[in-house]
Amino acid sequence: MTTGNHSNQQKFDFLQHEQSTITSYLKVYNFWSELTIANKRIIEESIKKRSIQIHSVEGRAKSPTSLAKKAITPSDHDPSKPKYLQPLKEITDLSAVRIITFFPKTIELIDALLKEEFEILEFSDKSKNLLEDEKFGYQSVHYLVKLNSTRSGLSEYERFSGAITEIQVRTILQHAWAEIEHDIQYKSSTTIPTDIRRRFMALAGLLEIADREFQAIQDDDQELTIRAESLVNTGKLSEVEITPSALKTYLNRKLGADGRMSDFSYDWTVRLLKKLGFKNFQQIENCISGYDADQISRILEGKRQGQLTRFEYLLLTAMGERYIERHHFAGQNWYGKLPRKQLKMLEDASIKIGNFDPLSIEEEINTPLNPG
Incomplete structure (x- = not known):
């Protein structure tokens, strides 16, 4: 006791x-x-x-x-x-x-x-x-x-x-x-239980594979970005897929860098380019080559606008009515009046309006357009 x-x-x-x-x-x-x-x-x-x-x-x-x-x-x-x-x-x-x-x-x-x-x-x-x-x-x-x-x-x-x-x-x-x-x-x-154990193991494996794949995608994306920048800088434009980072590199060289441009703005412009029918930067170069972005901007706005606005004015000038018909907002009733008015302003200033079509096979192999 x-x-x-x-x-x-x-x-x-x-x-x-x-x-x-x-x-x-x-x-x-x-x-x-x-x-x-x-x-x-x-x-x-x-x-x-x-x-x-x-x-x-x-x-x-x-x-x-x-x-x-x-x-x-x-x-x-x-x-x-x-x-x-x-x-x-x-x-x-x-x-x-x-x-x-x-x-x-x-x-x-x-x-x-x-x-x-x-x-x-x-x-x-x-x-x-x-x-x-x-x-x-x-x-x-x-x-x-x-x-x-x-x-x-x-x-x-x-x-x-x-x-x-x-x-x-x-x-x-x-x-x-x-x-x-x-x-x-x-x-x-x-x-x-054996069945649930199997499912746990499969799920754990899937998560590990997903982590690896996300990492691989990021690595590949970074490599593609570096390669695209190199190709743009060396003038191999036909080999460069149109992406936001590549577009930024191209326009920085073509029109001068503009720190005010956001990633969203480049993304929006890439979607516009694809809507217009462009597949690579050689087509873009062929389209806008020979036009003066600053001159066009001053005719339309009275001053030098930002990088992406000047670029869109170049596309409008070089493609003319095609740009308006294929634009994101082509189906909207309010869109069309302003760009057509801008084309008239350019014609009045003796700027030749082009009809470049990136969907045309002939345009893909054309030499750069020279509006004179």
Whole structure:
């Protein structure tokens, strides 16, 4: 009987441990919240300075209830005791920041950034542990960091010196898996039914393939952009597909750079060119060659207009009625009166109106038009 009483006296009080964890954490919660805000700001400013494109940066101080729940998790070695006897010292994600990227390669850029801006205490690639732990999950990398000595020496950061923050870095697809995983009942491949296990594995594979393909598409797009710029710059215009970036390169050379033009404006103009029937830049060159964009702009507007407006005036002049008939707005009742009035103004100023047709086979092999 004495032995039994002694055993009861030694039984760990999980409820008291939970309550004391919350009480202790509430006293320092503001510190961890402010640390998170500071680290999130450092990361965001560093990403902006390096012009790294990401989806988002999230940050949070662990909630008291979440910390308490984690604190009373039974130990793997002795379930009669909690995994964390000193949760405020042993749990390392009281402050946490999550960086979500679009592409896997961006994770490498973030890695270099973190190593420069923080002191890395620990690094782990969670994907390597999934098979060993027989768990389904997502690929992501985790860091435990603290402010480096340069920054912690500043008065605004001095109080955070030595405090640890967990930083997670993952792609947006990895993040989607992680969010859904919270609602998945089965965590272990040894307990999940075979059919569902197969589907989990297929889904995980699809997400990994999707990440790779998105990265490959971005890489190919960048290579095509570089190649198109090179071809435009070397005059091999017939080999260049009409894209917004290629159009910008072409017009910068042809009409002079104009920093006021937006990406949307180049995209809109590319759609117009394709509507008009153009397939490559040699056709465009053949169409507008010999016309003076500044002269036309001053006749129509009284001054030199922006790059894309001058370019559209060149197309109007070189194609004449065809430009109006094939324009985006050709089906609108309000469209047509102004461009025809502009053509009359050009004729009155002795500018020859062309009838270039990019859909004509003859025009594709024509020498550049010279209106005289």
